[in-house]
Amino acid sequence: MVTTKEPLLRFTEALVRLSHLVQQVFDEVAREHDLTPQQAQLLCLLIDGPVGMTDLSRSLHLEKSSLTGLVDRAGKRGLVARARDSKDRRACRIVLTPEGERLGALAHEAMSERLEALAGKLPQEHRHLLTSAIGGILAEHTAQTGRAWTAPES
Amino acid sequence: MVTTKEPLLRFTEALVRLSHLVQQVFDEVAREHDLTPQQAQLLCLLIDGPVGMTDLSRSLHLEKSSLTGLVDRAGKRGLVARARDSKDRRACRIVLTPEGERLGALAHEAMSERLEALAGKLPQEHRHLLTSAIGGILAEHTAQTGRAWTAPES
DNA sequence: TATTGTTATACTCTATAACTATA
């Protein structure tokens, strides 16, 4: 289980620390845009188009009832709105308001810039390797759980 | 700003997705051990020894008052306790109870196993590269903020 | 005066259980 030489930073520890750092940057960016982290995440998920509650709750790993509250509060702040589904009268699709779209895009861009800055000293080839290694990990998770790490295909 | 060929998965997006995945695994593990994610994180930070409130709030990026509540609840569950500081009568040091130590160790181990499984298909050398690349990113963050990503040196 | 930590207050976030309405 333990290899002959322990590196300075263990692999799993590196993953956890990186994830904490990214999370922290995300929280900061959200706050700078006067959003809660959860609202920012919601906006990011809606940038590509309207999504139904069930799909959203899967993507966010939230119970439907938790999502109802989140959408309610985001709605009260004028970031999103509920649109009725034309095919299924039980369902609704959550859409970004112009303000939600604006803030979502701003936050997304700020996030990218911040992360780029963090990786600025990394040589290009290392970035590519890192990216593809992460792709492998995400694929492995998909294989283990059967769930995709992107949009839920209905 | 944009290189000649955009890879399938952009670098920053890969970082964000990886971080979400790790976060999700962390939440699952915490829940399986009947802990909230924040409690699990608290236990992990205390494994190496008692820590004062001010240092804890820095490590967790929490206001002191938020931390008071977190420690209160963890205390009510018998996971941690407040010990008075011998040198400074204002301060206290948060210590793990035996139960907290047990649960913290279990959760930490489960987390490692889960992440190892996710990276299982990755060749050793890629893992090392990934680890050192992450080390670089963490170091860059330290350089930019002046804060270390590990224990806060008082 | 500065620092350590708590209290008071007001939100947001989250899950569980029970519910309504549509399919």
Next chain:
DNA sequence: TATAGTTATAGAGTATAACAATA
């Protein structure tokens, strides 16, 4: 019956502001 979503409730997490005790 099953699915989409909400309501009710309870508790956890968080920040801001004001405070107490010690340094």
